[in-house]
Amino acid sequence: AATGHDVLGIDVDAGKVEAYRRDIIPGYEPGLSDLVHEALTRGKLRFMHTDEVAESLGEVVLVTTGTPVTDAGTVDLSQVESALFWIKGKQPGESVITMKSTVPPGTGVRLVETVLRDTSLKYVSNPEFLREGQAVQDWFHPDRIVIGRADDQAMNVIEALYDGIEAPKMITDITSAEMIKYASNAFLATKISFINEIAALCDRLGATIDDVSRGIALDPRISSSFLGAGMGYGGSCFPKDVRALDQLASTNNHDFELLRSVITVNNRQRLLPLYALRERFGTLSGVRVSVLGVAFKPNTDDVREAPSLDLIRALVSEGAQVSAFDPKAMPAARSVVPTSVHLASDPLECADSAQAIVLVTEWPEIVNADWEEIAGRSRPPRFLFDGRNALDPRRMRAYGFDYQGVGRAKVRSAGDRLQVGIQ
Ligand code: UDX
Numbered sequence: 001a002a003t004g005h006d007v008l009g010i011d012v013d014a015g016k017v018e019a020y021r022r023d024i025i026p027g028y029e030p031g032l033s034d035l036v037h038e039a040l041t042r043g044k045l046r047f048m049h050t051d052e053v054a055e056s057l058g059e060v061v062l063v064t065t066g067t068p069v070t071d072a073g074t075v076d077l078s079q080v081e082s083a084l085f086w087i088k089g090k091q092p093g094e095s096v097i098t099m100k101s102t103v104p105p106g107t108g109v110r111l112v113e114t115v116l117r118d119t120s121l122k123y124v125s126n127p128e129f130l131r132e133g134q135a136v137q138d139w140f141h142p143d144r145i146v147i148g149r150a151d152d153q154a155m156n157v158i159e160a161l162y163d164g165i166e167a168p169k170m171i172t173d174i175t176s177a178e179m180i181k182y183a184s185n186a187f188l189a190t191k192i193s194f195i196n197e198i199a200a201l202c203d204r205l206g207a208t209i210d211d212v213s214r215g216i217a218l219d220p221r222i223s224s225s226f227l228g229a230g231m232g233y234g235g236s237c238f239p240k241d242v243r244a245l246d247q248l249a250s251t252n253n254h255d256f257e258l259l260r261s262v263i264t265v266n267n268r269q270r271l272l273p274l275y276a277l278r279e280r281f282g283t284l285s286g287v288r289v290s291v292l293g294v295a296f297k298p299n300t301d302d303v304r305e306a307p308s309l310d311l312i313r314a315l316v317s318e319g320a321q322v323s324a325f326d327p328k329a330m331p332a333a334r335s336v337v338p339t340s341v342h343l344a345s346d347p348l349e350c351a352d353s354a355q356a357i358v359l360v361t362e363w364p365e366i367v368n369a370d371w372e373e374i375a376g377r378s379r380p381p382r383f384l385f386d387g388r389n390a391l392d393p394r395r396m397r398a399y400g401f402d403y404q405g406v407g408r409a410k411v412r413s414a415g416d417r418l419q420v421g422i423q
Pocket of ligand 1: 128129130131188192225226227228230233234235236237
């Protein structure tokens with residue numbers, strides 16, 4: 001809508017539609033409320049329940065339904081399929097169905113040959129690469145636009161959809177476009193698990209992951225992104241897509257060993273603080289632990305597959321007294337953490353009388369909190385596990401914390417890291 005198109009948002013959930021109409025955006029996504037407000041005011045954006053839609057759907061119909069992964073690792077395509085049946089019933093014409101939902105490679109071709117077989121609707125795969133917390137920025141400045149299509153008939157409409165957005169366009173077949181999405185997420189997840197494995201070795205061999213990451217990132221073939229060691233990846237995409245690709249491989253008689261290791265490493269990373277706490281305290285029964293950060297990453301209130309949740313549940317099941325804080329995700333956390341967890345209103349309150357503190361999400365509100373005050377409010381032994389390597393070990397130790405990071409066993413101070421010159 002902000003780039004001039006007339007947009008109609010359609011959903012089966014009447015409550016959601018009503019909220020959007022009243023300009024209430026569920027969840028926290030920086031910049032999105034302003035955009036929606038402006039588009040609603042300008043009349044470029046409307047919302048309707050599926051039952052209310054009497055008009056034609058327009059030249060482009062974007063399918064953006066969820067594609068959850070089942071416990072068995074298969075992708076549940078029921079929402080996508082029912083959306084297509086609904087569109088087909090509404091729009092027998094020549095609209096271009098643009099699949100934004102992440103669907104397993106092969107799905108688009110199958111849908112074209114089955115659900116859409118007896119229609120003149122066109123189908124393109126147009127995977128979405130935006131990141132939560134940066135979604136608005138990523139929409140306007142994507143690093144690529146991938147379009148998978150069966151023939152070129154739909155292309156002028158898709159070109160018009162992205163008019164004014166500068167980005168390399170890649171045109172491919174439908175299945176390759178679908179694979180690009182999965183391969184991108186799987187590769188980034190692999191980078192994260194790889195650097196976490198190197199961090200584990202750094203701890204054992206006396207190297208410092210901060211320097212190692214920086215050192216390898218200077219090779220442009222490797223690049224610096226997604227080399228942050230820590231408690232691993234979470235969120236609504238990486239865990240689901242990596243599992244789905246692994247499952248897809250095995251149903252197609254390929255053992256994707258690498259991807260299974262990526263998953264195993266990631267599951268381990270989430271519980272690193274638990275292992276460290278066990279080592280420090282012996283039993284966790286009665287130990288007061290403060291968990292700082294619940295969202296799966298900063299700048300979002302999304303707690304789906306957040307590393308914090310696995311940790312909190314494990315701590316509670318071992319008898320720890322847990323308090324937790326997140327700048328935005330407290331409402332979302334309430335329904336998913338055990339009721340015994342105290343949900344604090346700020347980092348200081350969260351740390352009250354804590355014997356151990358775990359930094360799980362590197363929100364600025366947490367990283368830049370008054371750590372001297374936090375130390376004062378906490379209790380010995382003041383064990384501090386920095387699950388994102390976001391704090392300065394020297395400063396933390398000066399405040400009296402028993403500091404531990406991930407792959408930072410040898411980092412005594414920020415100065416230590418700076419002494420490593422590049423020659
Ligand atoms: C991801 C993809 O980046 C995006 O292209 C796709 O469309 C959706 O999935 P998102 O889920 O918003 O986006 O999160 P992202 O910023 O990629 O981070 C994913 C997870 O990896 C987070 O839990 C983050 O903490 C973790 N991460 C990221 C690391 O552990 N280390 C890093 O170096 C980078």
